[in-house]
Amino acid sequence: MWLDLLQQGISGVLVGSTYALIAIGFTMVWGVMRRLNLAYGATALGAAYVGLWFYRLAPDLSPAVLVLAAMASGAVIGLLVAMASFRWLPREYELAPLISTLGGLIIIEEVINLSTRGYPQSFPEVMSRVVFLGPFFFRLDHFAIFGICLLMVAGLYYLLFRTRLGLAIRAVSQQVVAAQLMGINPDRINTLTFLVTGVLAGTAGALAVMAIGTGSAALALTFTIRGLSAAVIGGLGSIPGAIVGGLTLGVIEAETLRIMGIGYRDVFTNLALLLILVFRPQGLLGTRVTH
């Protein structure tokens, strides 16, 4: 029993790394713009499908082509979402971007359905071998994804704290009027933020779907719910929190499945989310807002 629980915990941490990948994008947009981009999960998936299209152009192409193409197309889709759901909507209607990105999610999902006629698509698997160590087993690709998460966080930290762009992003997120007075164009910064998160989305989408092995339009909602939940658990606006949130969510899901069965897995997962919102609304690593 304890071995099983430990194995489930390990599997949960590793699966949670894919949630963390998606959560990073949600948390970054919130951190900069104090807005939720509900189309982010769909952006990740759509970029993965575009990557798959490029990958299938010729036989024997490396899966790296899929990831690179997904990164580029993630930037494009992210930019479209930024224009349609944030830049061109009146700022005074606070709910408008939320609803608009929900529409974006549905549009991207249906475009995937239309272009694939609803059929699941097989994605190449990289390093998906399972390694057995004593009574435990691990998937190598999940380890790789965990490592990539850490690299992405390191990269984002470098961008935010060591570059002028990062300085501008932080300025806009802290006080947009003051930033404008300093000569920073907030619209341009927000657009660049979406470009960066779009690249992250493409990377996350490609790696996540390759780890799953089969793509389906239904993953748009799955990515959105899990990514957002992970970001909230970790603390919206906290990039390390996105990783902690993702891993925590993965562990809760895995252990609940083992102990309570499939029927209660989602109940307890969302109960945990509710408890965090009630007792620690800023998330595990977020900063409490004081008035």
Place this chain on the structure above:
Amino acid sequence: MEGVRKKRSVVPLTLGALVVALVVLAVGCRPAAAPKPPPTPTPAPPVAAPAPERTLKIGGMWAMTGLLQGFGINSSAVARYALDRINAEGGVRLRDGSRAKLDLVLYDEGCPNVEQGIAAARKAAADPVLVVIGPTCSSTAEPVFGILQKRLDDPTDTGLQLLFFTDTAIKAGLASISPWAFRNVPSEIKMYEELFKWLKETTGYSTIAVGTEVDFAHSKSTSDVAIKPGATKAGFTIVADEGWKLADTDFSAQVSKMRAANPDVVALSSHPFTTCGFLKEASRQGFRPKVVILLTSSITEETVRGCARELEGAIGPTSFAPINKLAREVSLTVADRYRGFVDLHSAPVYENLMLLRRLIEEAGVEGRPDTVLQDRRRLRDALAQVKEFDGLLGKIRFRTDEPREVDKPWVVVEFSGGRFRPKYIPPEYRAAIVVD
């Protein structure tokens, strides 16, 4: 302000153009299709009869959008083929001797969105459609049949008077809900019972693990009433019983537990996406049961496209396989010209429409706008009198123990070399099934 006003008027146009461009690009940029088999000449259409003068509407209610739209797309493709064939042969003869062509009216049931299915049924009932083929999902069929009239000729029963002749929704017992519901679907209870009996007799295997998609009506029901009872009756011991959900992506826990139980056989009561997810995880963990049995709904092109490699050797029961000339002709023509696939779910569309063509003439359908309800009743009554009709594999009989349900021939297929091939024909159908 003028500049702002001008900028804002350009915004919707640009946005619309960008969205349209994205949609066109995405729809046009489909992932490369699997290599096509060499083209086989499809038979020339029959010599056209005189053009029909009028039109009768046939409804098709399927999942045309959403996660399960692959099934709806296949059914509608088969419907278009069948109707084109009927119309090319002169359509149907009406009561007054004139001829009418059959037109397809599509209704999207939006499965698993039940409310959309009910709305579609109400719309079809209000439209001048004679009969509706469908729906796709059992989770739609059940509530939709529930709003049909329950007692014929009862003026106090305000249920819809709309004839359904189902091709896909396969959950056991649905036709009993209303006398307006007829189904041309195989009995999964019977199929799995016979399959497990044959498997036990030919292999001697004794243990089985069952994996079930627990949040979908068809897969959950089939697991509970067909797969587990069938396996137990044949003498298998269920050593593991795992569940997952329709949109799940991680199966490591379920595979790990099944692997620990070390069953001879694994039966998966799940649809293509999670079937592929499970099989891929099993492959990663090196879990290779001696036999994998699929749900009927996973014996489809969808599953092949999702995980052809991992599917190798899997078996399952199906009421359609291209094992005779007619079945091959229909299968190839639908794939070549109508961009759909014929499988056990979509094949009944062809069978249903060919039967309805005959019944429309025998029942004396008038086909006028003011006779829609009478025509539907005539057709319903004519269908209720049918004892047997032609199917693509062989004769299909309406059951006497379950009204408005059929007993149709079926085979066990095995996935091998890129496609599903017949492996076993149950003895009671060996005479009925046409193989050439």
